[in-house]
Amino acid sequence: MNWSLIVKTAIRDSRKDRSKLILFMSSIILGVAALVAINSFNDNLVRDIENQSKSLLGADMTVGGNKPLNEDLVASLDSLSTERTSELELFSMSYLPSKDESQFVRLKGLTGNFPYYGKLITEPLEAANTYKSELAALVDDGMMLQYGLEVGDSIKLGEVMFPITGRLMNAFGSVDAGASFAPSVYIGGQNIEATNLIQPGSLVNYKEYVKVFKDIDLDDWEDVRRKKFRNEAQRITTVEDQRQNLQEAFSNLNNFLNIVALISLLLACIGVASSVLIYVKTKVQSIAILRCLGMKSEEAFMVYFLQIISLGTLSVIFGVALGSIIQVILPLVLKGFLPYEVNMSISPSAMIKGFVMGELITSLFAIGPLLGIRRVTPLRALRISDDTQQRDPLQWLIYGLIFITITGFLYTLTENVLDAITFSAGILFAFLILYGVAKSVTWAVRKFFPSSASFVVRQGLSNLYRPNNQTLTLIVSIGLGTGILTLLFILQGLILNNVEDMGVGNQPNMIVFGIEADQKEEIEDLTKSFEMPIIQHVPVVTMELAAWKGKSKKDWLSDTTRTSSRWAINREARVSYQEEMPVDDVLLEGTYTGVHDGGDSIFISLSERYSNGLDVEVGDELVWNVQGAMITTYVGSIREINFRKMESRFFILFPIGVLEDAPQFLILVTKSPEKQTTADFRNAVVKSMPNASVIDLGSILATLNDIITKVSYVIKFMAGFSILIGLIVLISSLFLSKFQRIRESVLLRTLGAVEKKIYRINAVEYASLGILSALTGISLAVSGSYLLAKFVFELDFNLSWWPIFGIFIFIVALTVIIGLWNSRDVVKRSPLEILRNV
């Protein structure tokens, strides 16, 4: 091959019509910019939210138990941590001298820089930094309110009087409601001993908060260590575990962001393909001439391949830069409107991804059609013939490669081969549908041509099937574009509904424990008098598992081959009974028995996790020790518990008619509108029901709510941003279509068609294309989002048709307007000028 000539020709050929080139390039630039901007937003926001979720725990992992950690464990922790904080936690009575009151508190003594993620928020702020190094206590804000305490008052813990230096405004640790019985008090770890509260036999929790080296996979470590820690009776909690509680919100966010990333790739493909395909078309004649003059077909191929690749690379680089700039600038511009501040930084991984994918799709989309014109006969120079192009078998290879590229990209997102293949098959399917629609349109219009229609309609419609028509390219790109926009719109609506459901606005924030059965009415009246809702009010019976599957607990524990986990065996069962299964739960196996009919067998319902932990199935026998009385039951059903609501969730549910006479207390779940109400309510409850305790979830919910707000913001933002970018890419690819129709329009114009006629002819063509492709795209999006909602997001699917109808109208109008805009060029300039330039 004559490389110097190839390069020379490629360069020379690109010099003329720079403006046309820029239009082609802009489409690629926008496509790649979409890819980069969307993915770097993704990276930034995901990182932000990940940090946020770490702030639930304050560390990557906690290890704890009721004995100090042994040396082996400490060594093991040292191997993976950069920093640790030790915590001693105990429950104790505290005395408030200024009020002469006593209150049971959860006392935490901390040494180390905990929290590693998030911030301990106190009032005043600096108290959080200083309390560990001096004699000071931070006291739960709710408790301060309840007793009317001020910063500067004292609290006596054990034998030591501590000045209160700050109010604790938020909390770390478990989101599990039952865990926080008592208000928290934080002191420096070195002061714990002096209180003399740690005595032999006193119940102390030892906990290590661990910040782990970045590259360590905690899950692996956990699997290995868990067995060991089990025998040590240590409990490990990782961020991952903590996140389980928010799992639904997070997995939906993740899936959604994956889909958005996939869409960014599709946008890049639309941008690149629409530009490259049309560009190659404009070069067919030049290739034929070069071939006439004796250029080999590989050389002609190379000239344009090189040209497209270099222009493509240039565009890709611009696109990467533009995408990164948008991503950094946009948050600054929008600053005032954002619900929180996101630290935007350039994401190198998104840039690299964007560059590699941009290059790959540009080359693949260039090779495809260029292979096709490799076979252009030089005869095209003699006569503009519409030689039915033979498909080059190599082209199939290229299409295969495009498929593999998309699958590969998806794999980097989902890290699951099957998912990646399923999704790309979905895209392929959408593409085939659009292809099929385009083909049947050209066929149908030709077959049922309205020969008696007006000249304008006939011209416009015949544009759909004439040689050199753009039906296929436009239907595919408008159809995919519309599909993407609609899909994003539908999905974000569904997910937002679901996520916002979890937000604080809808969450209970107070739990009253230990209400006696005969105080049922009293507590309900009290709650109502505070104008608070009764969200849940259920009985609780505590019991212990005595035997199951025909073997006693003692026998099981000494059985080395047992398959049930220790936590499930030792768990003190807090059991409730109710007639209906909780509405949010999902029945997995068996049937839920609501009422015990008085027969021999009592059928209870277990949560999936608990039944797995115990390794029991529907039909297995379980014997309970209810404060001395033995009750034999059978597993009647297994449920999946929905953790979306901050209500008490019961692993074990009995039917009514069994436990009514057993010793029991009630739990009431309610929602307080503000902190003062919480404090007042707490006072009132403590006064009239000294046995009951009120748990304020407000501080934990505050952390949770922050996350929920961010998740929904991220979803809204990414959907909006992608829709906007998608529109721009779609519009730019529509603008490219002008090169297809110029010749026809100019000829008509030369033949004397008036301006209006040309506009109308083009309007007919673009309207038919717009209507058909928007309809197809919307149908694809509706069925696609249905499948995604059902199988990926596990959400109920519902649609409001009006906005979708709006999208339809919008897309059709957009198509027609751009079509007319394109023909404006023809109408405004002299036909001669254009004929010479085409």
Next chain:
Amino acid sequence: MILEAKSIFKKYKGIHKELTVLDDINFSVNKGEIVSIVGPSGSGKTTVLGLCAGLDTPTSGSISLAGSMISSLTENEKAEVRNRKVGFIFQNFQLLPTLTALENVMIPLELQGRAKGAKEKAEQLLERVGLGGRSHHYPSQLSGGEQQRVSLARAFSNDPEILFADEPTGNLDEETGSIVEGLLFELNKEKQTTLIIVTHDLELANKTDRIIKLKGGKIVSDQRIKATAQI
């Protein structure tokens, strides 16, 4: 003999039935001869020319061009022959729209790998066709006659052994046409090239050595007007 066509058939598959465009064409052309092919529109002139120049493959029959059996060569081999031995002039000029006049003329030389001296030669040729001052203009900035003069310069730039011209004046007015015509014959005489012209124009045909008449894809007459050049 520089060109020999033996029992050429060219058929196109139509929607309903096969269309025979060329029906048993036989003729040969000697080196240095100037031959015109005439006939009504649609009679197959362009097809014959295209086949002889190796731009397309006959359905059956054989063509030898400048010593190669062009009808049995691969596409790339045909390209090689075209580049070294053949020149073209098209009715619609067929200049590369994105290249300047000069670059258009240089292309065949550069394709031969003769980049050195290509520019000078191309400039000379442009000078020769009277476009010395327009070498940096793009085709769209030139009139039809000027474009055809550029393509004349391009056709002669690789010193072809044989030149094919498909209605070279068909798109031009009479006056411009005759200028192009004059240049064509002059250059041809200088370079001693074999010339095959497809034309409607009987006046033009009468200036050649020999006229081949086509009708309905068949040769209906083949007559020499002037004394034939050396075999």
